[in-house]
Structures are given as structure tokens and as C-alpha cells.
Amino acid sequence: MAAADPHEPWFLRPLGPVENNPTALRLILGGKLRELRIAAGLEPADVDSRLGFSRSKTSRIELGRHGCKRADALALLRLYGVEGEERAGEFMRLLEQSHRPDWWRSYSDVxxxxxxxxxxxxxxxxxxxxxxxxxxxxxxxxxxxxxxxxxxxxxxxxxxxxxxxxxxxxxxxxxxxxxxxxxxxxxxxxxxxxxxxxxxxxxxxxxxxxxxxxxxxxxxxxxxxxxxxxxxxxxxxxxxxxxxxxxxxxxxxxxxxxxxxxxxxxxxxxxxxxxxxxxxxxxxxxxxxxxxxxxxxxxxxxx
Known part of the structure; x- marks a missing residue:
């Protein structure tokens, strides 16, 4: 299994207004996890099985349809060969921001x-x-x-x-x-x-x-x-x-x-x-x- 490069930057430039958009952040972070999974040579079902996830949970996280908990994110990063606070710090910071409620959810009734x-x-x-x-x-x-x-x-x-x-x-x-x-x-x-x-x-x-x-x-x-x-x-x-x-x-x-x-x-x-x-x-x-x-x-x- 190929490990991710621990020195490769997550993002090449600041995310700008995207950082204030939880939905966009979930999509971006899910895409990054998908890239890491593919680089590691794993299928979504393999990840679900190894980490004890429910069926299709990995796919839902990657598509931004399932909020990724901190513990799940750390487990995924470890599985993909990403170790250390320096490497994972930016990802986890953005993950926390993706957990904020979207402004439009207060209008979900209409x-x-x-x-x-x-x-x-x-x-x-x-x-x-x-x-x-x-x-x-x-x-x-x-x-x-x-x-x-x-x-x-x-x-x-x-x-x-x-x-x-x-x-x-x-x-x-x-x-x-x-x-x-x-x-x-x-x-x-x-x-x-x-x-x-x-x-x-x-x-x-x-x-x-x-x-x-x-x-x-x-x-x-x-x-x-x-x-x-x-x-x-x-x-x-x-x-x-x-x-x-x-x-x-x-x-x-x-x-x-x-x-x-x-x-x-x-x-x-x-x-x-x-x-x-x-x-x-x-x-x-x-x-x-x-x-x-x-x-x-x-x-x-x-x-």
C-alpha cells in the first residue's frame, strides 16, 4: 500500500470564501480523502471493512453527504499513511469548520x-x-x-x-x-x-x-x-x-x-x-x- 507523501501540501492556495461554506468544505475534504484512498490502492468497501464502518459510509463521506467525525477522519488518515499533527493539522482544522451549521438550514421549512x-x-x-x-x-x-x-x-x-x-x-x-x-x-x-x-x-x-x-x-x-x-x-x-x-x-x-x-x-x-x-x-x-x-x-x- 503506497503511503501518502507526508510533505505534500493539502491545498496549493488559501480556500478563501469556501472556508465559510460548510457544504463546500465537506465536498472538498471528501474529495481529498478519495484521492488518498485511491493512492493507497483501496476500494471503499475495503475501507468500510477495515475500519468497521457501516456499508457505503466511506463513499458517503467522500461525496460530502455524510458528516465526517473527527475520530473517523483520524482513522482514515492513519489508514492512508498520513501521520503527524503537521500533516493532518490543516485537514482537521477545516474538518471542524465543516461541522458548523449552514446558514440556510434555518430555512429548511421552506x-x-x-x-x-x-x-x-x-x-x-x-x-x-x-x-x-x-x-x-x-x-x-x-x-x-x-x-x-x-x-x-x-x-x-x-x-x-x-x-x-x-x-x-x-x-x-x-x-x-x-x-x-x-x-x-x-x-x-x-x-x-x-x-x-x-x-x-x-x-x-x-x-x-x-x-x-x-x-x-x-x-x-x-x-x-x-x-x-x-x-x-x-x-x-x-x-x-x-x-x-x-x-x-x-x-x-x-x-x-x-x-x-x-x-x-x-x-x-x-x-x-x-x-x-x-x-x-x-x-x-x-x-x-x-x-x-x-x-x-x-x-x-x-x-
Whole structure:
């Protein structure tokens, strides 16, 4: 069994905002344990058997689906030939941070399982790219607009749940105010601007908010004319996450009517990244998009 190099650094550079994201840390640390296991020539079942783990526990830890206890981590590191506080210290420090509760767990009462992966990881991204064919992207919505979108959705949520979902969206947006916030590149279908969601006043305030957000250096907004979005044919809401660290794979989130797909499969991610590239190249420039927003705002302001 090949032992890991005791002098090899765990990480080549600081993790940055990822250190404040327990979900991202669990994924990264699980990936490191997987690398060590493969280098040691072991299968997950071998590790489960040698350490007395329940079936598939090793695989769940490596996938970030199972919180890794300190004792389990130390046992795994010893099995893989990693000894000494100097070598394991950084890993164990990050492991402790991965045990902190994620901020979004306080909204678990209104957070759908299919939406959780996006909410959990978007704050750790270096760049967020999103296209919305029906509504203003969630990270750019005003509270009133969000409430109107929720009310228009299927199911007829109780008033309390609707308020909680608005609060959740506002908390997600606050991540854009942090010093190391992700860069946001949003493309909105032109048809979104033609729908007065929530009424004229709500839409006017929403357009004013978009123009204000466009002044931020880390926010880019483009409008995709109807003929352009129709030619590219994405047809659904898409969010692409790119992480600064190679330890986290790019991801894509596809939103459907009643569920969604979250994937880190390279083929799927590359396909939608390419579609976003083509859409961005054909969409209006940010300057042109701002003119369209102002024109629509003026139209809504006319009695």
C-alpha cells in the first residue's frame, strides 16, 4: 500500500470564501480523502471493512453527504499513511469548520430539496452565470417582485411560507455584498421585461433595482432579444457555478416547473456553459441592455 507523501501540501492556495461554506468544505475534504484512498490502492468497501464502518459510509463521506467525525477522519488518515499533527493539522482544522451549521438550514421549512444544492454552494462560487426566460433572476429580485412571483406559482403557499421564502431570497442576495462575493453575470430574456409581475409599481421598482445593480463592478447584466433567445433555445432557467479551486467541480442548475436538476457531470456542465457563451455573445451589451431597461421603465411610468 503506497503511503501518502507526508510533505505534500493539502491545498496549493488559501480556500478563501469556501472556508465559510460548510457544504463546500465537506465536498472538498471528501474529495481529498478519495484521492488518498485511491493512492493507497483501496476500494471503499475495503475501507468500510477495515475500519468497521457501516456499508457505503466511506463513499458517503467522500461525496460530502455524510458528516465526517473527527475520530473517523483520524482513522482514515492513519489508514492512508498520513501521520503527524503537521500533516493532518490543516485537514482537521477545516474538518471542524465543516461541522458548523449552514446558514440556510434555518430555512429548511421552506427550502425544497431540489433547490438546496444551489443555495448551499452559490456563495462559495467565484462566478455565477445565470439565464432566466420567465422572471428576473432570484439574486436580482426585489422583495415585492419575489413575493409576486411566489404568489403566481403553483400550490398556493400559506402567507407565512411565502414570507419565509422572500426572506430566504434576500439572505441569498446578501452574499453579493461580501468583500469576496461571487461575480454575477445574468442574462434576462427580453420577454421578462414585458411582464408586469406584481403590477406596474412592483415592476417599476424592479427595473430601477436592476439598473442600480448594474452599477456594481461585480455584476454584469444583459438582455437577450426574443429572436436571439429563440435561436439559442435554452428554454429553461440555467445557473452555472464556477469555483476558483480545482477541488470543487463546476456545476449547473436547471430549473423546471416543479423540480430541478443539479449536475457536476462534465458533459452536462460543458453543454450548458457553451449555450450560455453563445447566448451572451448574441445578447445586447450591458450598455445596450441598460437603455432597454430605461425604455421599459419610462413606458411603465407613462399613465
Amino acid at each position: 427550502l425544497s430539496d431540489f433547490f438546496t444544492p444551489l443555495v448551499a454552494l452559490e456563495g462559495a462560487a467565484e462566478r455565477i452565470r445565470t439565464y432566466e426566460p420567465f422572471y428576473v433572476p432570484g439574486l436580482l429580485q426585489t422583495p415585492a417582485y419575489t413575493h409576486a412571483v411566489i404568489k403566481a406559482g403553483p400550490g398556493g403557499l400559506p402567507a407565512r411560507d411565502a414570507i419565509r421564502r422572500v426572506e430566504l431570497r434576500q439572505e441569498r442576495q446578501r452574499q453579493l455584498d461580501l468583500p469576496d462575493a461571487p461575480r454575477l453575470w445574468a442574462i434576462i430574456d427580453e420577454s421578462v421585461l414585458l411582464r408586469a409581475v406584481g403590477g406596474r409599481e412592483v415592476m417599476r421598482s424592479q427595473l430601477e433595482h436592476l439598473l442600480k445593480m448594474m452599477e456594481r463592478p461585480r455584476v454584469t447584466l444583459q438582455v437577450a432579444p426574443l429572436d436571439v433567445s429563440g435561436a439559442i433555445g435554452i428554454g429553461t432557467g440555467v445557473t452555472f457555478l464556477r469555483f476558483a479551486l480545482g477541488d470543487l467541480k463546476d456545476a449547473v442548475y436547471l430549473e423546471h416547473l416543479t423540480d430541478s436538476t443539479f449536475s457536476q457531470k462534465p458533459g452536462v456542465v460543458e453543454e450548458y456553459r457553451d449555450m450560455l457563451d453563445r447566448l451572451g455573445a448574441c445578447a445586447l451589451t450591458p450598455v445596450e441592455s441598460a437603455k432597454v431597461l430605461r425604455g421599459r421603465l419610462e413606458a411603465l411610468s407613462t399613465p
